[in-house]
Amino acid sequence: MSVTIKDIARELGVSVSTVSYALNGGPRPVRDDVRDRVLATATALDYRPNHLARTLITGRSFTIGVVPTELTTNLTKSPYFTGCLDGIVNAAEVLGQDVLLYTRFDQTSPVAFVNALLDGRADGLLFLAPAVDSPALELLAGKIPIAIASGKEVPDLPSFTCDNRHGVHQAIAHLVGLGHTRIGTLHGKLHLVDGIERLKAFRAAMAEFGGDLREEWIAGGDFHPQGGFDAGHQMLSKSPRPTAIFCANDEMAAGLVQAAYALGLAVPEDISIVGFDDAPTASMMHPSLTTVRQPLEELGAAAMHALIAQINGDAGAPHIQFETELIIRKSTTSPKEDP
Amino acid sequence: MSVTIKDIARELGVSVSTVSYALNGGPRPVRDDVRDRVLATATALDYRPNHLARTLITGRSFTIGVVPTELTTNLTKSPYFTGCLDGIVNAAEVLGQDVLLYTRFDQTSPVAFVNALLDGRADGLLFLAPAVDSPALELLAGKIPIAIASGKEVPDLPSFTCDNRHGVHQAIAHLVGLGHTRIGTLHGKLHLVDGIERLKAFRAAMAEFGGDLREEWIAGGDFHPQGGFDAGHQMLSKSPRPTAIFCANDEMAAGLVQAAYALGLAVPEDISIVGFDDAPTASMMHPSLTTVRQPLEELGAAAMHALIAQINGDAGAPHIQFETELIIRKSTTSPKEDP
DNA sequence: CTGAAAGCGCTTACAG
DNA sequence: CTGAAAGCGCTTACAG
Numbered sequence: 001m002s003v004t005i006k007d008i009a010r011e012l013g014v015s016v017s018t019v020s021y022a023l024n025g026g027p028r029p030v031r032d033d034v035r036d037r038v039l040a041t042a043t044a045l046d047y048r049p050n051h052l053a054r055t056l057i058t059g060r061s062f063t064i065g066v067v068p069t070e071l072t073t074n075l076t077k078s079p080y081f082t083g084c085l086d087g088i089v090n091a092a093e094v095l096g097q098d099v100l101l102y103t104r105f106d107q108t109s110p111v112a113f114v115n116a117l118l119d120g121r122a123d124g125l126l127f128l129a130p131a132v133d134s135p136a137l138e139l140l141a142g143k144i145p146i147a148i149a150s151g152k153e154v155p156d157l158p159s160f161t162c163d164n165r166h167g168v169h170q171a172i173a174h175l176v177g178l179g180h181t182r183i184g185t186l187h188g189k190l191h192l193v194d195g196i197e198r199l200k201a202f203r204a205a206m207a208e209f210g211g212d213l214r215e216e217w218i219a220g221g222d223f224h225p226q227g228g229f230d231a232g233h234q235m236l237s238k239s240p241r242p243t244a245i246f247c248a249n250d251e252m253a254a255g256l257v258q259a260a261y262a263l264g265l266a267v268p269e270d271i272s273i274v275g276f277d278d279a280p281t282a283s284m285m286h287p288s289l290t291t292v293r294q295p296l297e298e299l300g301a302a303a304m305h306a307l308i309a310q311i312n313g314d315a316g317a318p319h320i321q322f323e324t325e326l327i328i329r330k331s332t333t334s335p336k337e338d339p
Numbered sequence: 340m341s342v343t344i345k346d347i348a349r350e351l352g353v354s355v356s357t358v359s360y361a362l363n364g365g366p367r368p369v370r371d372d373v374r375d376r377v378l379a380t381a382t383a384l385d386y387r388p389n390h391l392a393r394t395l396i397t398g399r400s401f402t403i404g405v406v407p408t409e410l411t412t413n414l415t416k417s418p419y420f421t422g423c424l425d426g427i428v429n430a431a432e433v434l435g436q437d438v439l440l441y442t443r444f445d446q447t448s449p450v451a452f453v454n455a456l457l458d459g460r461a462d463g464l465l466f467l468a469p470a471v472d473s474p475a476l477e478l479l480a481g482k483i484p485i486a487i488a489s490g491k492e493v494p495d496l497p498s499f500t501c502d503n504r505h506g507v508h509q510a511i512a513h514l515v516g517l518g519h520t521r522i523g524t525l526h527g528k529l530h531l532v533d534g535i536e537r538l539k540a541f542r543a544a545m546a547e548f549g550g551d552l553r554e555e556w557i558a559g560g561d562f563h564p565q566g567g568f569d570a571g572h573q574m575l576s577k578s579p580r581p582t583a584i585f586c587a588n589d590e591m592a593a594g595l596v597q598a599a600y601a602l603g604l605a606v607p608e609d610i611s612i613v614g615f616d617d618a619p620t621a622s623m624m625h626p627s628l629t630t631v632r633q634p635l636e637e638l639g640a641a642a643m644h645a646l647i648a649q650i651n652g653d654a655g656a657p658h659i660q661f662e663t664e665l666i667i668r669k670s671t672t673s674p675k676e677d678p
Numbered sequence: 679c680t681g682a683a684a685g686c687g688c689t690t691a692c693a694g
Numbered sequence: 695c696t697g698a699a700a701g702c703g704c705t706t707a708c709a710g
Contacts, residue, residue: 004703015681020705028706031679051458052400053703056391056686063439063460076415076425077619086415092442099440100402103431119390120687121402121460254623280416284593286625343687354697359689367690370695392687395702459703680710687702694696 003047011041023049055120063098064088064307065122067136069129069192075103079250079279080223080296084128084149087300095308097123110135118144124307127151128300131191147307149299152193158306158317162294164194167324168201168246169208171274171292174326175244176209179334180272184217184242186231186252195223198248198276217242221252228255229262236263236271243272243335250275250282253289257331272332278325287330295322342386350380362388394459402437403427403646404461406475408468408531414442418589418618419562419635423467423488426639434647436462449474457483463646466490467639470530486646488638491532497645497656501633503533506663507540507585508547510613510631513665514583515548518673519611523556523581525570525591534562537587537615556581560591567594568601575602575610582611582674589614589621589630596624596670611671617664626669634661 005019012019014034021028022038030038041047055061066088068075075081092099100122114136117125124145130137132152140146141157148159175183185202188195199218206213219235221227228247235241236259247253253275260267267273267287275282278293299322306318344358351358353373360367361377369377380386394400405427407414414420431438439461453475456464463484469476471491479485480496487498514522524541527534538557545552558574560566567586574580575598586592592614599606606612606626614621617632638661645657 002703006703016704017682017706018680021680024705029679034679048454048457050395050703051460052391052395053459053686054705056389056395056688056703057705059686061391075428076421082415082421089414089440089442096443099442101428101438101440103428103438104435115387118387120392121390281620281623284620284625285623286627288625341687345687355688356690356698357696360696363689368695373695389687392702393689395687395704396689398702681708682710683708684706686704689702690700692697692699694698 002050003045004050005047007045008038008041008047011045012037014038061121061123062096063100063122064092064304065100065102065117065125067102067117067125067127067130069131078223079277079281080150081128083277083279083296084300084303087297087302088126088304090297091301091304095304097304097308110139114139124311126300126303126307129192129194132193132196133191145307145310147303147310149303150192150194153319156317158303158310159319160299160303160306161193161321162299162324163321164197164324165201165204167276167292167294167326168198169205170324170326171246171276172202172205172209172211174290174328174332175246175272175274176211178244178272178332180211180244182212182217182240182242182244182335184214184219184235184245186219186221186228186235186245186247186256188221188223188248188252190220192223195248202246214242217245221247221255223249223251225251225255225258228252229259230255232256232259233262236260236265241271243270244274244332245271246274246276248276250277250279250289250291253291253331254281254285257285257287257289268331268333269336272335274332278327282327283329285331290329290332291327293325293327298322341389342384343389344386346384347377347380347386350384351376353377400460400462401435402439402461403431403643404439404441404456404464406441406456406464406466406469408470417562418616418620419489420467422616422618422635423639423642426636426641427465427643429636430640430643434643436643436647449478453478463650465642465646468531468533471532471535472530484646484649486642486649488642489531489533492658495656497642497649497658499638499642499645499659499661500532501638501663502660503536503663504540504543506615506631506633506665507537508544509663509665510585510615511541511544511548511550513629513667513671514585514611514613515550517583517611517671519550519583521551521556521579521581521583521674523553523558523574523584525558525560525567525574525584525586525595527560527562527587527591529559531562534587541585553581556584560586560594562588562590564590564594564597567591568598569594571595571598572601575599575604580610582609583613583671584610585613585615587615589616589618589628592628592630592670593620593624596626596628607670607672608675611674613671617666621666622668624670629668629671630666632664632666637661 219231275291558570614630621628
């Protein structure tokens with residue numbers, strides 16, 4: 001039904017190999033006039049190469065599969081996801097790769113999941129914040145090139161994260177510097193590396209600075225705005241409440257700000273709030289959000305480059321931690337004097 | 340190198356057709372014990388079906404290609420894009436489709452571009468805000484199922500937009516109702532339908548309401564925050580300046596707010612600002628943004644469903660306009676009395 | 679420089 | 695219920 005190299009070959013009375021080599025410009029030489037006629041006929045017949053057939057033979061699809069954590073609804077609403085994807089897509093263009101989003105997740109079995117990822121369409125897989133307990137990475141390792149963004153380190157697989165420990169330390173040091181001692185945290189999902197590490201780093205920093213660490217000032221917000229609102233609302237309703245709260249991402253911080261407002265609290269006067277990521281919204285919120293910036297685009301792009309390097313046979317599986325940067329805005333100030 | 344149905348057939352001493360039918364559960368019946376042995380052997384050998392080979396024969400990839408307007412850097416930073424993509428991805432999961440992002444654009448020739456999109460990997464193409472002068476749609480029509488989001492209507496192709504005319508009318512009516520007569524606009528890209536229609540609707544509404552329409556209060560902002568800042572800064576520096584500005588999207592509105600602040604103007608006291616889209620940032624900005632909401636997720640999802648219907652042979656190419664909704668927030672108020 | 683042929687991993691008529 | 699074979703549209707040794 002669609003035009004193939006066979007049609008061109010028949011039309012011209014040459015072999016399909018000649019057509020193939022002419023179309024590809026090599027590697028076998030083709031007589032100039034033959035090549036010209038092949039090209040002209042291809043255009044005349046409106047020939048279009050079939051990427052599938054070529055990939056089936058060459059084993060290269062020039063397509064990278066992106067595997068998000070899990071398909072929660074509104075995946076693309078996540079600033080983490082879009083930030084990384086941005087870097088990935090930009091790098092993909094430079095590297096001549098297309099991006100296949102694996103949006104279907106067969107939760108019934110890891111095997112089905114893994115099979116779906118190994119169906120031949122992608123030359124490599126880029127995992128975005130994989131769950132630490134996901135068996136997928138182990139099942140996949142060695143079977144296809146893989147790079148990991150914001151996941152746990154796996155031997156022989158390149159991985160890219162931000163320096164969570166240092167980032168959280170910057171945030172807590174900032175709050176302590178402002179005079180806070182009663183500091184709480186809204187942590188993220190604890191099956192994700194970023195969730196685990198930021199909570200751990202929070203505890204470590206509080207211990208280091210001798211802050212007033214109370215378990216009721218530690219709550220989970222699932223990395224989502226609503227979770228931040230709910231957990232924050234509960235934490236701020238208690239007495240005594242913290243004078244500052246570190247949130248493991250900006251989305252929870254946004255929810256927390258709303259919770260504070262709902263309780264009639266002023267931000268930052270009554271409660272200082274720090275986020276993480278420096279999502280696009282952070283600078284536009286009211287008040288603008290003090291946050292720990294991680295370079296998500298660079299992270300996604302670096303993972304993409306490492307993946308392509310791996311596909312091309314370049315050895316090396318770097319584990320890179322990107323530096324974080326504390327961005328001080330208007331959501332933090334010194335605590336009020338105790339009454 | 341990887342395990343194929345041939346390996347299973349050889350292992351069991353049956354034909355590849357039997358293996359194929361057993362694996363697929365039909366359509367040809369396979370004796371129960373044979374089927375069980377095939378399945379067991381497939382698992383034992385760690386067999387994984389090759390999606391490419393199957394697609395090559397069946398002509399169905401269960402993959403939809405998403406074609407963004409153009410690959411500007413930071414594509415995924417656009418709330419329009421992520422909003423639509425969100426709906427697309429959600430619908431894709433429901434419909435059992437994967438999403439291929441066409442990120443490489445061969446700007447050198449429309450033919451090369453079209454060929455890339457017709458390479459066999461996608462069963463259908465979903466265009467996001469295609470340029471009105473792009474030859475791609477005409478070249479592609481009839482060769483592959485297509486659905487269009489926020490593009491111009493093409494006969495026989497399903498298309499989905501919001502009701503730009505009514506949306507802009509709502510915005511201007513709101514401003515006029517507040518007492519504004521000196522109203523300007525920051526328009527978007529004029530090679531996109533949304534850009535064209537919103538500007539046209541602005542002129543129409545101003546004519547209808549008898550507002551003070553001046554050409555120097557009409558400027559282009561390219562749909563980007565920086566463009567909104569630049570064009571807004573210039574417009575607000577002039578004298579007389581408008582008391583209200585309608586922006587063709589929220590990103591430009593955000594830039595315009597910054598421009599107003601940079602000039603020492605208060606929002607909304609000195610200048611009322613209305614956006615379009617109701618992007619996630621709109622409610623979090625300071626001041627929160629009055630804007631015309633269009634249901635981007637629904638729009639993306641509807642386009643996806645129409646595309647799949649088309650692939651499945653269901654006739655009909657609906658041209659649907661989604662209703663807009665005016666969301667009144669804090670960036671608009673009555674103009675100050677003239678001094 | 680060129681052609682005939684094998685083969686990538688599948689599906690599916692065709693013939694029992 | 696099953697096997698042998700053709701074929702999807704390509705690339706690439708093999709043999710001139």
